[in-house]
Amino acid sequence: MTLAKSFDAWAQQHEQKGVERGIQQGIEKGKARLLQRLLVRRFGTLSSDVVAKIEAASSRQLELWADRVLDAPSLDDIFRA
DSSP: OOHHHHHHHHHHHHHHHHHHHHHHHHHHHHHHHHHHHHHHHHHOSOOHHHHHHHHHOOHHHHHHHHHHTTTOSSHHHHTOO
């Protein structure tokens, strides 16, 4: 394999990883936005602290909180440990 072909293969792999990373970030941002919408609909306006907490959360944490939206009696119960 020539150096040029090796570089092209590396560049394609690097580009694919960047695309995959971008897709994952987009998915997480969508989860955060949907959770915010559900919480606003259920509990009313969210404080900036709650919004910041949601935006900083991992995908796994967002999913856990989203699972609690239908059953939690209060906003605090959504974020309990």
